[in-house]
Amino acid sequence: MTRIRFHQGLDDLREKMLGMSGMAEQAVDRAVRAYLNGDLSLAEEVYRSEHDINRTEKDIDELAFDLLAMQQPMAVDLRFILAVIKINADLERVGDQAVNIAQRTRSQPASDLPFDLPRMASLARTMVHQAIQAFVARDAELARTILGSDDAVDDINTEAHRTMQQAIQTQHAGAVAALDALLVARNLERVADHATNIAEDVIFWLQGADVRHGKDAQSGVAPH
Protein backbone atom coordinates (compact mmCIF):
# COMPACT_ATOMS: atom_id res chain seq x y z
CA MET A 1 0.00 0.00 0.00
CA THR A 2 2.77 2.42 0.91
CA ARG A 3 4.64 1.22 -2.18
CA ILE A 4 1.62 2.17 -4.31
CA ARG A 5 1.45 5.62 -2.72
CA PHE A 6 5.17 5.99 -3.35
CA HIS A 7 4.74 5.24 -7.05
CA GLN A 8 1.80 7.59 -7.30
CA GLY A 9 4.06 10.16 -5.73
CA LEU A 10 6.69 9.59 -8.41
CA ASP A 11 4.04 10.05 -11.09
CA ASP A 12 2.87 13.27 -9.44
CA LEU A 13 6.45 14.45 -9.34
CA ARG A 14 6.87 13.85 -13.07
CA GLU A 15 3.60 15.62 -13.84
CA LYS A 16 4.45 18.63 -11.73
CA MET A 17 7.85 18.87 -13.38
CA LEU A 18 6.27 18.82 -16.82
CA GLY A 19 3.99 21.64 -15.71
CA MET A 20 7.04 23.54 -14.43
CA SER A 21 8.82 23.04 -17.72
CA GLY A 22 5.79 24.27 -19.67
CA MET A 23 5.67 27.44 -17.57
CA ALA A 24 9.40 28.10 -17.97
CA GLU A 25 9.31 27.57 -21.75
CA GLN A 26 6.27 29.81 -22.09
CA ALA A 27 7.98 32.51 -20.04
CA VAL A 28 10.99 32.54 -22.38
CA ASP A 29 8.75 32.53 -25.42
CA ARG A 30 6.69 35.46 -24.14
CA ALA A 31 9.73 37.41 -22.95
CA VAL A 32 11.41 37.22 -26.34
CA ARG A 33 8.20 38.22 -28.12
CA ALA A 34 7.67 41.08 -25.67
CA TYR A 35 11.20 42.34 -26.33
CA LEU A 36 11.08 41.93 -30.10
CA ASN A 37 7.62 43.48 -30.49
CA GLY A 38 7.94 46.13 -27.79
CA ASP A 39 4.93 44.60 -26.04
CA LEU A 40 4.99 45.89 -22.46
CA SER A 41 1.82 44.10 -21.39
CA LEU A 42 3.29 40.78 -22.49
CA ALA A 43 6.39 41.63 -20.46
CA GLU A 44 4.05 42.16 -17.47
CA GLU A 45 2.69 38.65 -17.95
CA VAL A 46 6.22 37.30 -17.70
CA TYR A 47 6.73 39.12 -14.38
CA ARG A 48 3.47 37.72 -13.08
CA SER A 49 4.32 34.15 -14.11
CA GLU A 50 7.50 34.25 -12.02
CA HIS A 51 5.44 33.88 -8.87
CA ASP A 52 3.79 30.68 -10.14
CA ILE A 53 7.11 29.28 -11.26
CA ASN A 54 8.68 29.92 -7.86
CA ARG A 55 5.74 28.35 -6.05
CA THR A 56 5.84 25.27 -8.27
CA GLU A 57 9.57 24.93 -7.67
CA LYS A 58 8.93 24.80 -3.92
CA ASP A 59 6.05 22.31 -4.36
CA ILE A 60 8.29 20.00 -6.37
CA ASP A 61 11.09 20.23 -3.81
CA GLU A 62 8.73 19.43 -0.97
CA LEU A 63 7.19 16.48 -2.81
CA ALA A 64 10.64 15.15 -3.69
CA PHE A 65 11.67 15.48 -0.06
CA ASP A 66 8.54 13.69 1.16
CA LEU A 67 9.13 10.84 -1.27
CA LEU A 68 12.70 10.44 -0.11
CA ALA A 69 11.57 10.51 3.51
CA MET A 70 8.61 8.19 2.98
CA GLN A 71 10.55 4.99 2.51
CA GLN A 72 13.91 3.73 1.34
CA PRO A 73 13.70 4.30 -2.41
CA MET A 74 15.43 1.85 -4.71
CA ALA A 75 18.54 3.23 -6.39
CA VAL A 76 16.74 3.81 -9.67
CA ASP A 77 13.96 5.80 -7.98
CA LEU A 78 16.51 7.70 -5.95
CA ARG A 79 18.33 8.79 -9.11
CA PHE A 80 15.02 9.82 -10.65
CA ILE A 81 14.11 11.97 -7.66
CA LEU A 82 17.54 13.61 -7.55
CA ALA A 83 17.35 14.31 -11.28
CA VAL A 84 13.99 16.02 -10.73
CA ILE A 85 15.40 18.15 -7.92
CA LYS A 86 18.24 19.38 -10.12
CA ILE A 87 16.15 19.89 -13.25
CA ASN A 88 13.60 21.78 -11.16
CA ALA A 89 16.29 24.25 -10.03
CA ASP A 90 17.40 24.78 -13.63
CA LEU A 91 13.85 25.41 -14.80
CA GLU A 92 13.35 28.01 -12.09
CA ARG A 93 16.41 29.82 -13.38
CA VAL A 94 15.18 29.63 -16.94
CA GLY A 95 12.20 31.55 -15.56
CA ASP A 96 14.59 34.11 -14.03
CA GLN A 97 16.27 34.59 -17.41
CA ALA A 98 12.86 35.17 -18.97
CA VAL A 99 12.26 37.96 -16.45
CA ASN A 100 15.63 39.50 -17.32
CA ILE A 101 14.75 39.39 -21.02
CA ALA A 102 11.32 40.90 -20.38
CA GLN A 103 13.01 43.78 -18.52
CA ARG A 104 14.68 44.81 -21.79
CA THR A 105 11.28 45.45 -23.39
CA ARG A 106 10.75 49.05 -24.48
CA SER A 107 7.62 50.69 -25.79
CA GLN A 108 8.62 50.08 -29.37
CA PRO A 109 9.74 46.98 -31.28
CA ALA A 110 13.42 46.07 -31.26
CA SER A 111 14.73 47.08 -34.65
CA ASP A 112 17.97 46.80 -36.60
CA LEU A 113 19.13 43.73 -34.70
CA PRO A 114 22.80 43.33 -35.58
CA PHE A 115 22.72 39.51 -35.27
CA ASP A 116 20.19 36.72 -35.51
CA LEU A 117 18.49 37.02 -32.13
CA PRO A 118 15.23 35.29 -33.20
CA ARG A 119 17.22 32.24 -34.31
CA MET A 120 19.13 32.25 -31.04
CA ALA A 121 15.85 32.40 -29.11
CA SER A 122 14.44 29.55 -31.14
CA LEU A 123 17.55 27.43 -30.56
CA ALA A 124 17.58 28.06 -26.81
CA ARG A 125 13.86 27.31 -26.42
CA THR A 126 14.17 24.15 -28.48
CA MET A 127 17.06 23.01 -26.31
CA VAL A 128 14.99 23.36 -23.15
CA HIS A 129 12.05 21.59 -24.77
CA GLN A 130 14.20 18.72 -26.05
CA ALA A 131 16.01 18.34 -22.74
CA ILE A 132 12.66 17.80 -21.04
CA GLN A 133 11.56 15.47 -23.86
CA ALA A 134 14.73 13.45 -23.31
CA PHE A 135 13.78 13.24 -19.65
CA VAL A 136 10.22 12.13 -20.35
CA ALA A 137 11.22 9.63 -23.06
CA ARG A 138 14.26 8.43 -21.09
CA ASP A 139 16.26 9.14 -24.23
CA ALA A 140 19.99 9.55 -23.52
CA GLU A 141 20.72 9.91 -27.26
CA LEU A 142 18.45 12.95 -27.53
CA ALA A 143 20.02 14.36 -24.38
CA ARG A 144 23.47 14.01 -26.00
CA THR A 145 22.44 15.90 -29.14
CA ILE A 146 21.47 18.84 -26.92
CA LEU A 147 25.02 19.09 -25.61
CA GLY A 148 26.05 19.78 -29.23
CA SER A 149 23.41 22.45 -29.89
CA ASP A 150 24.98 24.64 -27.26
CA ASP A 151 27.82 25.49 -29.67
CA ALA A 152 25.43 27.12 -32.15
CA VAL A 153 24.03 29.33 -29.40
CA ASP A 154 27.52 30.23 -28.21
CA ASP A 155 28.48 31.21 -31.77
CA ILE A 156 25.60 33.68 -32.05
CA ASN A 157 26.48 35.05 -28.64
CA THR A 158 30.07 35.64 -29.78
CA GLU A 159 28.74 37.37 -32.88
CA ALA A 160 26.55 39.55 -30.64
CA HIS A 161 29.61 40.69 -28.71
CA ARG A 162 31.54 41.42 -31.89
CA THR A 163 28.80 43.51 -33.47
CA MET A 164 28.19 45.38 -30.23
CA GLN A 165 31.83 46.41 -29.96
CA GLN A 166 31.77 47.45 -33.60
CA ALA A 167 28.65 49.55 -33.02
CA ILE A 168 30.38 51.34 -30.15
CA GLN A 169 33.63 51.88 -32.01
CA THR A 170 31.98 53.23 -35.15
CA GLN A 171 29.71 55.33 -32.90
CA HIS A 172 26.74 53.83 -34.65
CA ALA A 173 23.43 55.46 -33.81
CA GLY A 174 21.90 52.08 -32.90
CA ALA A 175 24.48 51.25 -30.24
CA VAL A 176 22.07 51.55 -27.31
CA ALA A 177 19.63 49.18 -29.04
CA ALA A 178 22.56 46.87 -29.79
CA LEU A 179 23.37 46.84 -26.09
CA ASP A 180 19.85 45.66 -25.26
CA ALA A 181 20.15 42.95 -27.89
CA LEU A 182 23.50 41.85 -26.49
CA LEU A 183 22.10 41.57 -22.98
CA VAL A 184 19.14 39.54 -24.22
CA ALA A 185 21.60 37.32 -26.12
CA ARG A 186 23.48 36.65 -22.89
CA ASN A 187 20.25 35.69 -21.16
CA LEU A 188 19.41 33.30 -23.98
CA GLU A 189 22.89 31.86 -23.77
CA ARG A 190 22.19 31.09 -20.12
CA VAL A 191 18.85 29.50 -21.00
CA ALA A 192 20.80 27.22 -23.32
CA ASP A 193 23.26 26.48 -20.49
CA HIS A 194 20.38 25.42 -18.27
CA ALA A 195 19.10 23.15 -21.03
CA THR A 196 22.58 21.65 -21.20
CA ASN A 197 22.57 21.09 -17.44
CA ILE A 198 19.20 19.38 -17.71
CA ALA A 199 20.47 17.15 -20.51
CA GLU A 200 23.47 16.20 -18.37
CA ASP A 201 21.19 15.36 -15.46
CA VAL A 202 19.12 13.15 -17.76
CA ILE A 203 22.26 11.33 -18.94
CA PHE A 204 23.50 10.93 -15.38
CA TRP A 205 20.15 9.56 -14.30
CA LEU A 206 19.82 7.11 -17.22
CA GLN A 207 23.42 5.96 -17.11
CA GLY A 208 23.17 5.34 -13.41
CA ALA A 209 19.97 3.44 -14.04
CA ASP A 210 21.63 1.50 -16.87
CA VAL A 211 24.60 0.60 -14.72
CA ARG A 212 22.36 -0.57 -11.93
CA HIS A 213 19.83 -2.34 -14.13
CA GLY A 214 22.08 -3.79 -16.80
CA LYS A 215 20.01 -6.06 -18.99
CA ASP A 216 16.66 -4.55 -18.03
CA ALA A 217 17.67 -1.16 -19.37
CA GLN A 218 19.04 -2.64 -22.58
CA SER A 219 15.94 -4.74 -23.21
CA GLY A 220 13.83 -1.64 -23.01
CA VAL A 221 12.45 -2.00 -19.51
CA ALA A 222 12.91 1.61 -18.67
CA PRO A 223 13.99 3.04 -15.37
CA HIS A 224 11.34 4.98 -13.58
Added chain:
Amino acid sequence: MTRIRFHQGLDDLREKMLGMSGMAEQAVDRAVRAYLNGDLSLAEEVYRSEHDINRTEKDIDELAFDLLAMQQPMAVDLRFILAVIKINADLERVGDQAVNIAQRTRSQPASDLPFDLPRMASLARTMVHQAIQAFVARDAELARTILGSDDAVDDINTEAHRTMQQAIQTQHAGAVAALDALLVARNLERVADHATNIAEDVIFWLQGADVRHGKDAQSGVAPH
Protein backbone atom coordinates in the same frame (compact mmCIF):
# COMPACT_ATOMS: atom_id res chain seq x y z
CA MET B 1 28.55 0.06 12.29
CA THR B 2 26.75 1.13 9.14
CA ARG B 3 25.35 4.06 11.11
CA ILE B 4 28.91 5.13 11.96
CA ARG B 5 29.95 4.89 8.31
CA PHE B 6 26.91 6.95 7.41
CA HIS B 7 27.88 9.72 9.82
CA GLN B 8 31.46 9.66 8.61
CA GLY B 9 30.00 10.04 5.14
CA LEU B 10 28.05 13.12 6.22
CA ASP B 11 31.25 14.62 7.66
CA ASP B 12 33.08 13.87 4.40
CA LEU B 13 30.28 15.52 2.50
CA ARG B 14 30.54 18.68 4.58
CA GLU B 15 34.34 18.75 4.20
CA LYS B 16 34.18 18.30 0.43
CA MET B 17 31.62 21.05 0.17
CA LEU B 18 33.82 23.43 2.12
CA GLY B 19 36.64 22.60 -0.28
CA MET B 20 34.30 23.27 -3.20
CA SER B 21 33.30 26.60 -1.71
CA GLY B 22 36.94 27.60 -1.19
CA MET B 23 37.70 26.85 -4.84
CA ALA B 24 34.70 28.79 -6.11
CA GLU B 25 35.48 31.84 -3.94
CA GLN B 26 39.12 31.77 -5.00
CA ALA B 27 38.09 31.58 -8.65
CA VAL B 28 35.94 34.71 -8.34
CA ASP B 29 38.68 36.52 -6.44
CA ARG B 30 41.31 35.66 -9.06
CA ALA B 31 39.02 36.44 -11.98
CA VAL B 32 38.24 39.91 -10.69
CA ARG B 33 41.91 40.62 -10.00
CA ALA B 34 42.87 39.29 -13.45
CA TYR B 35 40.31 41.58 -15.05
CA LEU B 36 41.15 44.67 -12.98
CA ASN B 37 44.93 44.27 -13.34
CA GLY B 38 44.97 42.97 -16.91
CA ASP B 39 46.71 39.81 -15.68
CA LEU B 40 46.28 37.19 -18.41
CA SER B 41 48.20 34.48 -16.59
CA LEU B 42 45.94 34.82 -13.56
CA ALA B 43 42.99 34.50 -15.95
CA GLU B 44 44.55 31.25 -17.21
CA GLU B 45 44.60 29.95 -13.65
CA VAL B 46 40.87 30.57 -13.42
CA TYR B 47 40.31 28.54 -16.59
CA ARG B 48 42.41 25.71 -15.19
CA SER B 49 40.58 25.68 -11.87
CA GLU B 50 37.26 25.08 -13.64
CA HIS B 51 38.22 21.47 -14.23
CA ASP B 52 38.84 20.84 -10.52
CA ILE B 53 35.61 22.55 -9.60
CA ASN B 54 33.62 20.43 -12.03
CA ARG B 55 35.26 17.23 -10.80
CA THR B 56 34.57 18.12 -7.18
CA GLU B 57 30.94 18.87 -8.03
CA LYS B 58 30.57 15.34 -9.44
CA ASP B 59 32.34 13.80 -6.41
CA ILE B 60 29.97 15.54 -4.05
CA ASP B 61 26.93 14.47 -6.06
CA GLU B 62 28.08 10.85 -6.07
CA LEU B 63 28.82 10.86 -2.35
CA ALA B 64 25.42 12.44 -1.62
CA PHE B 65 23.76 9.79 -3.76
CA ASP B 66 25.63 6.97 -2.03
CA LEU B 67 24.63 8.30 1.38
CA LEU B 68 20.99 8.48 0.35
CA ALA B 69 21.19 4.96 -1.06
CA MET B 70 23.13 3.53 1.89
CA GLN B 71 20.32 3.54 4.38
CA GLN B 72 17.12 5.34 5.23
CA PRO B 73 18.38 8.72 6.44
CA MET B 74 16.46 10.48 9.16
CA ALA B 75 14.56 13.56 8.00
CA VAL B 76 17.17 15.93 9.40
CA ASP B 77 20.00 14.14 7.58
CA LEU B 78 17.94 13.98 4.42
CA ARG B 79 17.46 17.75 4.48
CA PHE B 80 21.16 18.21 5.06
CA ILE B 81 22.07 16.04 2.07
CA LEU B 82 19.55 17.77 -0.19
CA ALA B 83 20.88 21.17 0.90
CA VAL B 84 24.39 20.05 -0.01
CA ILE B 85 23.24 18.86 -3.44
CA LYS B 86 21.68 22.25 -4.19
CA ILE B 87 24.47 24.36 -2.74
CA ASN B 88 26.96 22.27 -4.70
CA ALA B 89 25.20 23.14 -7.97
CA ASP B 90 25.25 26.84 -7.08
CA LEU B 91 28.95 26.77 -6.26
CA GLU B 92 29.72 25.13 -9.59
CA ARG B 93 27.93 28.01 -11.30
CA VAL B 94 29.82 30.55 -9.25
CA GLY B 95 32.88 28.93 -10.83
CA ASP B 96 31.31 29.39 -14.28
CA GLN B 97 30.78 33.08 -13.58
CA ALA B 98 34.43 33.38 -12.57
CA VAL B 99 35.40 31.95 -15.97
CA ASN B 100 33.14 34.48 -17.69
CA ILE B 101 34.76 37.30 -15.75
CA ALA B 102 38.27 36.01 -16.52
CA GLN B 103 37.35 36.04 -20.22
CA ARG B 104 37.01 39.82 -20.06
CA THR B 105 40.68 40.17 -19.07
CA ARG B 106 42.72 42.17 -21.58
CA SER B 107 46.47 42.71 -21.69
CA GLN B 108 46.18 45.95 -19.77
CA PRO B 109 44.48 46.95 -16.52
CA ALA B 110 40.83 47.96 -16.60
CA SER B 111 40.83 51.74 -16.25
CA ASP B 112 38.27 54.50 -15.92
CA LEU B 113 35.65 52.23 -14.40
CA PRO B 114 32.39 54.17 -14.53
CA PHE B 115 31.01 52.56 -11.36
CA ASP B 116 32.31 50.87 -8.24
CA LEU B 117 33.17 47.44 -9.60
CA PRO B 118 35.69 46.55 -6.87
CA ARG B 119 33.06 47.20 -4.21
CA MET B 120 30.56 45.08 -6.11
CA ALA B 121 33.11 42.25 -6.35
CA SER B 122 33.81 42.50 -2.65
CA LEU B 123 30.09 42.40 -1.81
CA ALA B 124 29.42 39.41 -4.04
CA ARG B 125 32.38 37.43 -2.69
CA THR B 126 31.45 38.23 0.88
CA MET B 127 27.90 37.04 0.21
CA VAL B 128 29.15 33.67 -1.02
CA HIS B 129 31.50 33.36 1.92
CA GLN B 130 28.84 34.27 4.47
CA ALA B 131 26.28 31.95 2.89
CA ILE B 132 28.68 29.06 3.37
CA GLN B 133 29.48 30.27 6.90
CA ALA B 134 25.77 30.28 7.66
CA PHE B 135 25.66 26.71 6.43
CA VAL B 136 28.63 25.61 8.53
CA ALA B 137 27.45 27.45 11.64
CA ARG B 138 23.80 26.47 11.08
CA ASP B 139 23.00 30.14 11.40
CA ALA B 140 19.63 31.05 9.87
CA GLU B 141 19.99 34.68 11.04
CA LEU B 142 23.22 35.12 9.09
CA ALA B 143 21.59 33.47 6.09
CA ARG B 144 18.75 36.01 6.31
CA THR B 145 21.10 39.01 6.33
CA ILE B 146 22.54 37.75 3.03
CA LEU B 147 19.13 38.02 1.39
CA GLY B 148 19.31 41.76 2.17
CA SER B 149 22.83 42.27 0.78
CA ASP B 150 21.62 41.33 -2.66
CA ASP B 151 19.94 44.74 -2.98
CA ALA B 152 23.28 46.59 -2.71
CA VAL B 153 24.69 44.47 -5.52
CA ASP B 154 21.62 45.04 -7.64
CA ASP B 155 21.94 48.79 -7.12
CA ILE B 156 25.50 48.84 -8.44
CA ASN B 157 24.42 46.70 -11.36
CA THR B 158 21.67 49.19 -12.19
CA GLU B 159 24.25 51.98 -11.99
CA ALA B 160 26.48 49.98 -14.36
CA HIS B 161 23.68 49.84 -16.93
CA ARG B 162 22.98 53.55 -16.60
CA THR B 163 26.60 54.63 -17.03
CA MET B 164 27.08 52.26 -19.96
CA GLN B 165 24.11 53.72 -21.83
CA GLN B 166 25.39 57.18 -21.09
CA ALA B 167 28.86 56.26 -22.41
CA ILE B 168 27.28 55.04 -25.64
CA GLN B 169 24.98 58.02 -26.06
CA THR B 170 27.70 60.59 -25.44
CA GLN B 171 29.99 58.55 -27.72
CA HIS B 172 32.52 58.41 -24.95
CA ALA B 173 35.90 57.01 -26.00
CA GLY B 174 35.83 54.55 -23.11
CA ALA B 175 32.58 52.93 -24.16
CA VAL B 176 34.16 49.61 -25.16
CA ALA B 177 35.87 49.38 -21.77
CA ALA B 178 32.59 50.33 -20.12
CA LEU B 179 30.95 47.42 -21.95
CA ASP B 180 33.49 45.00 -20.45
CA ALA B 181 32.86 46.44 -17.02
CA LEU B 182 29.11 46.10 -17.49
CA LEU B 183 29.43 42.46 -18.47
CA VAL B 184 31.63 41.73 -15.46
CA ALA B 185 29.05 43.49 -13.30
CA ARG B 186 26.35 41.18 -14.61
CA ASN B 187 28.50 38.15 -13.79
CA LEU B 188 29.02 39.46 -10.26
CA GLU B 189 25.33 40.08 -9.96
CA ARG B 190 24.81 36.39 -10.74
CA VAL B 191 27.43 35.37 -8.18
CA ALA B 192 25.37 37.29 -5.65
CA ASP B 193 22.23 35.50 -6.87
CA HIS B 194 23.90 32.16 -6.26
CA ALA B 195 24.88 33.29 -2.77
CA THR B 196 21.23 34.20 -2.22
CA ASN B 197 20.15 30.75 -3.41
CA ILE B 198 22.61 29.15 -1.02
CA ALA B 199 21.30 31.26 1.85
CA GLU B 200 17.74 30.20 1.00
CA ASP B 201 18.80 26.55 0.96
CA VAL B 202 20.38 27.02 4.38
CA ILE B 203 17.18 28.56 5.73
CA PHE B 204 15.06 25.81 4.18
CA TRP B 205 17.31 23.17 5.68
CA LEU B 206 17.37 24.73 9.16
CA GLN B 207 13.70 25.58 9.23
CA GLY B 208 12.82 22.07 8.14
CA ALA B 209 15.07 20.79 10.88
CA ASP B 210 13.45 23.18 13.37
CA VAL B 211 9.98 22.11 12.41
CA ARG B 212 10.85 18.47 12.74
CA HIS B 213 12.93 18.84 15.89
CA GLY B 214 10.97 21.51 17.71
CA LYS B 215 12.47 21.91 21.15
CA ASP B 216 15.84 20.38 20.27
CA ALA B 217 16.52 23.07 17.71
CA GLN B 218 15.45 25.84 20.08
CA SER B 219 17.59 24.55 22.90
CA GLY B 220 20.63 24.71 20.68
CA VAL B 221 20.96 21.03 19.81
CA ALA B 222 21.74 21.65 16.18
CA PRO B 223 20.59 19.59 13.24
CA HIS B 224 23.29 17.75 11.43
